[in-house]
Amino acid sequence: MTQLKNDRFLRALLRQPVDRTPVWMMRQAGRYLPEYRETRARAGSFMDLCRNTELATEVTLQPLRRFPLDAAILFSDILTIPDAMGLGLRFEAGEGPVFDRPVRSAADVARLGVPDMEDDLGYVMDAVRSIRRALDGEVPLIGFSGSPWTLATYMVEGGSSKTFGRVKAMIYDDPQTAHALLGVLADAVTEYLNAQIRAGAQAVQIFDTWGGVLTGRDYREFSLAYMARIVEGLIREHEGRRVPVILFTKGGGQWLEAMAETGADALGLDWTTDIGEARRRVGDKVALQGNMDPSMLYASPARIREEVETILSHFGPGSGHVMNLGHGIHPDVSPEHAAAFVNAVVELSPAYH
Amino acid sequence: MTQLKNDRFLRALLRQPVDRTPVWMMRQAGRYLPEYRETRARAGSFMDLCRNTELATEVTLQPLRRFPLDAAILFSDILTIPDAMGLGLRFEAGEGPVFDRPVRSAADVARLGVPDMEDDLGYVMDAVRSIRRALDGEVPLIGFSGSPWTLATYMVEGGSSKTFGRVKAMIYDDPQTAHALLGVLADAVTEYLNAQIRAGAQAVQIFDTWGGVLTGRDYREFSLAYMARIVEGLIREHEGRRVPVILFTKGGGQWLEAMAETGADALGLDWTTDIGEARRRVGDKVALQGNMDPSMLYASPARIREEVETILSHFGPGSGHVMNLGHGIHPDVSPEHAAAFVNAVVELSPAYH
Numbered sequence: 046m047t048q049l050k051n052d053r054f055l056r057a058l059l060r061q062p063v064d065r066t067p068v069w070m071m072r073q074a075g076r077y078l079p080e081y082r083e084t085r086a087r088a089g090s091f092m093d094l095c096r097n098t099e100l101a102t103e104v105t106l107q108p109l110r111r112f113p114l115d116a117a118i119l120f121s122d123i124l125t126i127p128d129a130m131g132l133g134l135r136f137e138a139g140e141g142p143v144f145d146r147p148v149r150s151a152a153d154v155a156r157l158g159v160p161d162m163e164d165d166l167g168y169v170m171d172a173v174r175s176i177r178r179a180l181d182g183e184v185p186l187i188g189f190s191g192s193p194w195t196l197a198t199y200m201v202e203g204g205s206s207k208t209f210g211r212v213k214a215m216i217y218d219d220p221q222t223a224h225a226l227l228g229v230l231a232d233a234v235t236e237y238l239n240a241q242i243r244a245g246a247q248a249v250q251i252f253d254t255w256g257g258v259l260t261g262r263d264y265r266e267f268s269l270a271y272m273a274r275i276v277e278g279l280i281r282e283h284e285g286r287r288v289p290v291i292l293f294t295k296g297g298g299q300w301l302e303a304m305a306e307t308g309a310d311a312l313g314l315d316w317t318t319d320i321g322e323a324r325r326r327v328g329d330k331v332a333l334q335g336n337m338d339p340s341m342l343y344a345s346p347a348r349i350r351e352e353v354e355t356i357l358s359h360f361g362p363g364s365g366h367v368m369n370l371g372h373g374i375h376p377d378v379s380p381e382h383a384a385a386f387v388n389a390v391v392e393l394s395p396a397y398h
Numbered sequence: 399m400t401q402l403k404n405d406r407f408l409r410a411l412l413r414q415p416v417d418r419t420p421v422w423m424m425r426q427a428g429r430y431l432p433e434y435r436e437t438r439a440r441a442g443s444f445m446d447l448c449r450n451t452e453l454a455t456e457v458t459l460q461p462l463r464r465f466p467l468d469a470a471i472l473f474s475d476i477l478t479i480p481d482a483m484g485l486g487l488r489f490e491a492g493e494g495p496v497f498d499r500p501v502r503s504a505a506d507v508a509r510l511g512v513p514d515m516e517d518d519l520g521y522v523m524d525a526v527r528s529i530r531r532a533l534d535g536e537v538p539l540i541g542f543s544g545s546p547w548t549l550a551t552y553m554v555e556g557g558s559s560k561t562f563g564r565v566k567a568m569i570y571d572d573p574q575t576a577h578a579l580l581g582v583l584a585d586a587v588t589e590y591l592n593a594q595i596r597a598g599a600q601a602v603q604i605f606d607t608w609g610g611v612l613t614g615r616d617y618r619e620f621s622l623a624y625m626a627r628i629v630e631g632l633i634r635e636h637e638g639r640r641v642p643v644i645l646f647t648k649g650g651g652q653w654l655e656a657m658a659e660t661g662a663d664a665l666g667l668d669w670t671t672d673i674g675e676a677r678r679r680v681g682d683k684v685a686l687q688g689n690m691d692p693s694m695l696y697a698s699p700a701r702i703r704e705e706v707e708t709i710l711s712h713f714g715p716g717s718g719h720v721m722n723l724g725h726g727i728h729p730d731v732s733p734e735h736a737a738a739f740v741n742a743v744v745e746l747s748p749a750y751h
Contacts, residue, residue, distance in 0.1 A: 208728050210696045217697035217705075260691055261672050262708075299651050299670060317652060319614050338613060343563045344570035352570075355615075375561050 047182035054115040055185050055248060058289035058311045058332045060365040066357065066394035067115035068387055069187075071293075072373030073108040074120045078380055080107050091136050092128070095121050101172040102179050109184065111380060112387040115367075116184050116248070117176060119241070121169055123191030123252055126233050127200045129160035140204065147203035149211070151222045159233045162240035169237075170244040177245030188246025190237050192253035192294075193230035193275075194268035197223070209258055216267050223267060231271040235278040242280045242288050250291040250313065251275065257296015264300055273307040291334055295372060298323075305330040316341075316371030321359035324366075333360065334367040337386065342370075342378040346385035353389035362397045400535035407468040408538050408601060411642035411664045411685045413718040419710065419747035420468035421740055422540075424646075424666075425726030426461040427473045431733055433460050444489050445481070448474050454525040455532050462537065464733060465740040468720075469537050469601070470529060472594070474522055476544030476605055479586050480553045482513035493557065500556035502564070504575045512586045515593035522590075523597040530598030541599025543590050545606035545647075546583035546628075547621035550576070562611055569620050576620060584624040588631040595633045595641050603644040603666065604628065610649015617653055626660040644687055648725060651676075658683040669694075669724030674712035677719075686713070687720040690739065695723075695731040699738035706742035715750045 049055075054067040075081055084104050088094035095101060105120040124142055128134035133145030148154055160166055177186050199205070201212035216223040238249045256268040276290055292304055293313025304312050305327040314323055314335035323333055341352050353368070360366045368390045374383060402408075407420040428434055437457050441447035448454055458473040477495055481487040486498030501507060513519055530539050552558070554565035569576040591602045609621040629643055645657055646666025657665050658680040667676055667688035676686055694705050706721070713719045721743045727736060 208693050208696075208730075210693055210728065210730070213691070213693040214696040217694060217701050257670065260669050296649070296670065316613050317610065317649065338566070340561050340563055340566040341570060343561075343567040348570045375563065377561075377563070 049185060049247070050182050051115055051184045054367060055286070055289060057364050057367050058248060058291065058334075059287060060332050063364050063398055064395060065398055066366050066368050066390055068368040068390040069114050069116040069118065070108070070370050070374050070383065070386070071118075073112075073114065073118065073383075074104045075374060076376035077374055077378050077383065078107055078111070092122070092134065095125070095172075096168045098168070098171045098175045102175045105172075105176045106179060108383075109180075112384055113391050114184065114387060116187050117180055118187040118250075119169070119173055119176060119189060119246065121172065121189070123189075123195065123254070124199060125166060125169055126160065126190065126230070126237060127196055129165040130157050130200075130233070132200060137204075142199060143204045144200060147211075148197075148200045148226060151219070151225070154222055154226045154229070157226070157229050159229060159236055162236055166237065166240070170240055173241050173244035173246055185247035186245060188238060188241030188249045190234045190249070190251055192251050192256065192268060193227045193234060193271040194259075195253050195255045196230050196234075197226050198255045200226070209255070216263060227267060227271045231274045235275045238275065239278070239280050242283050246288070247283075247286070248289045248291065249279065250293060251309075253292065253294040253297070256294035261300060264294075264297070265303060268294070269300070269303055269307065272309075276308045289332075293334070301327045311367065313369070314371060319359055320356055320366070321361060324360055328365060332365040332367065335369050336371040337368075339370045339372050339375050339378075342374065342382040342386060344382075346382060349382060349385045350389040350393070353386060354393050357390075357394055357397055360397070364398065368394070402538060402600070403535050404468055404537045407720060408639070408642060410717050410720050411601060411644065411687075412640060413685050416717050416751055417748060418751055419713075419719050419721050419743055421721040421743040422467045422469040422471065423461070423723050423727050423736065423739070424471075426465075426467065426471065426736075427457045428727060429729035430727055430731050430736065431460055431464070445475070445487065448478070448525070449521045451521070451524045451528045455528045458525075458529045459532055461736075462533075465737055466744050467537065467740060469540050470533055471540040471603075472522070472526055472529060472542060472599065474525065474542070476542075476548065476607070477552060478519060478522055479513065479543065479583070479590060480549055482518040483510050483553075483586070485553060490557075495552060496557045497553060500564075501550075501553045501579060504572070504578065507575055507579045507582070510579070510582050512582060512589055515589055519590065519593070523593055526594050526597035526599055538600035539598060541591060541594030541597075541602045543587045543602070543604055545604050545609065545621060546580045546587060546624040547612075548606050548608045549583050549587075550579050551608045553579070562608070569616060573619075580620060580624045584627045588628045591628065592631070592633050595636050599641070600637075600639070601642045601644065602632065603646060604662075606645065606647040606650070609647035614653060617647075617650070618656060621647070622653070622656055622660065625662075629661045642685075646687070654680045664720065666722070667724060672712055673709055673719070674714060677713055681718060685718040685720065688722050689724040690721075692723045692725050692728050692731075695727065695735040695739060697735075699735060702735060702738045703742040703746070706739060707746050710743075710747055710750055713750070717751065721747070 053063040289310035291311040292309040298318035311332035316338035406416040642663035644664040645662040651671035664685035669691035
């Protein structure tokens with residue numbers, strides 16, 4: 046394997062000294078980039094793009110050509126696992142993801158099995174291998190998965206939801222079925238992330254987009270417990286190097302202490318939590334990733350720079366911080382504003398190290 | 399004025415002894431009730447219903463006929479103030495509220511004035527007076543308003559939003575204009591709530607539906623500071639009785655200490671915060687209202703009852719708790735499940751007093 050030329054992202058996740066704060070952006074390969082929209086148009090559907098090794102590699106690399114980012118992230122979707130489980134994933138215009146065969150009963154759950162990582166999800170591993178080759182050691186590659194709870198919300202609701210009425214009725218009235226579903230998902234996510242690590246992912250992130258819609262009790266029982274089980278089952282060392290794990294629960298600011306107990310190396314923060322307070326709460330256990338409001342990218346470059354300075358100063362001196370947005374970049378922001386964000390981190394953060 | 403027959407809601411907000419925990423539901427007069435849908439169909443548009451004194455009174459009373467609730471809440475909309483400011487409010491099917499003349503610039507803000515509470519918003523005061531008369535002292539009447547920040551989001555975006563890109567660009571790039579807008583809104587909300595109190599509202603709640611989309615710093619500067627100013631300006635005693643003020647910020651669980659400093663009598667909690675922890679944090683300063691997940695009403699009556707018991711036991715013995723949902727009741731829940739919630743509070747809570 047090629048020597049890694051820039052490892053400050055991996056070092057910061059392990060709270061090892063770095064020359065400056067590393068930076069990447071959730072959904073950095075995406076619709077806000079005209080070159081992405083051009084490639085996407087060539088690919089066909091969104092899932093066609095995910096399944097096309099060459100084009101998935103291309104869109105993964107696009108933001109790295111524009112911005113001095115310290116990590117690449119696999120271009121894929123969080124719903125690849127339920128898709129591989131046979132639920133029939135479609136993306137409807139204006140409606141988001143839709144499953145033709147949602148999971149509603151114990152019998153539906155009983156039919157689900159862990160997909161084969163090469164037969165059913167080989168296209169993801171092909172993308173990981175191809176991106177890793179194309180990166181040629183420039184920066185590390187992040188693999189990822191949705192959390193079991195987040196995947197379950199889509200599988201039970203049959204798509205996006207505002208109230209999460211069906212999946213909540215399941216955890217409230219039939220917790221046994223919910224636990225069976227979350228159990229098979231935890232097994233699948235563990236194998237999926239391990240397969241990504243074997244294929245070349247040098248860090249992994251678990252996206253718990255919907256953990257924040259639960260009560261604290263239910264979060265611990267139905268989301269966090271399964272993420273902890275995944276962390277437990279992951280390959281933690283590969284190619285002679287620690288493979289850091291990042292947990293990101295949107296809306297999880299009230300539960301950081303519990304998240305830090307899972308054994309994850311880092312926690313992703315959304316923008317509602319002050320990163321300085323988060324560091325005081327859990328900074329002795331984990332690194333922190335985040336957390337600029339993605340809507341700050343609608344502001345002027347000068348204001349964006351000011352916000353980067355605020356976040357850096359609130360985190361304070363020393364390693365253990367990966368700068369990022371607090372959620373995915375919005376599709377209608379200007380790439381110049383994304384550049385202002387990344388450049389501000391590059392320019393302002395050395396003072397903190 | 400008629401003697402108030404049931405004052406346990408007002409007493410609990412002031413942390414005075416009560417025989418059982420009082421209960422009401424946010425949006426209790428609403429679409430989940432068939433009798434509401436029938437009245438709504440007779441009224442014409444949603445705003446026609448708000449403006450029709452007789453029908454607004456009718457829908458306010460409907461849930462009280464079904465359930466042993468301890469408070470009524472004025473039937474109205476949070477957008478009455480921007481509507482009265484001349485922004486041209488419409489409700490589009492599937493799209494929610496739309497303003498024909500959104501507020502985008504300092505000049506737009508300069509044109510705004512505090513509406514006249516009888517000339518422009520007299521229909522709200524008429525509804526308060528009529529409902530108060532119709533209640534005949536059975537339970538207290540709650541008046542309400544949206545928070546300045548929440549109103550500003552709709553006024554600047556021109557309707558609902560996912561990213562709050564325009565209003566956030568305003569607070570980030572042009573905070574002076576944002577403060578001017580929030581200032582006139584704070585003045586208007588203060589006069590509006592005071593007019594409701596004079597017309598007969600015996601407690602008031604400020605709904606900060608969108609405070610939780612801000613960073614903690616911006617929440618304090620652009621939402622909480624204006625709610626504190628309103629609390630400062632409110633009539634706190636009327637008809638020889640304290641008029642309690644409830645602050646509800648959805649997603650505000652991380653900021654309860656700051657909210658408790660405003661001088662509000664009570665804080666509304668959404669369901670992501672444990673009410674026992676909230677009591678330990680701020681229970682010496684304020685009462686707490688909430689906080690069952692509204693989606694719990696999709697579960698069975700037995701499960702709903704269990705959750706009520708959990709919330710009561712987490713709050714623990716003594717006064718200072720008003721049971722409620724953590725957000726408005728969803729339109730597609732069954733009234734029988736709402737009954738299970740209210741009845742469980744009536745039956746289980748005396749043990750805690």
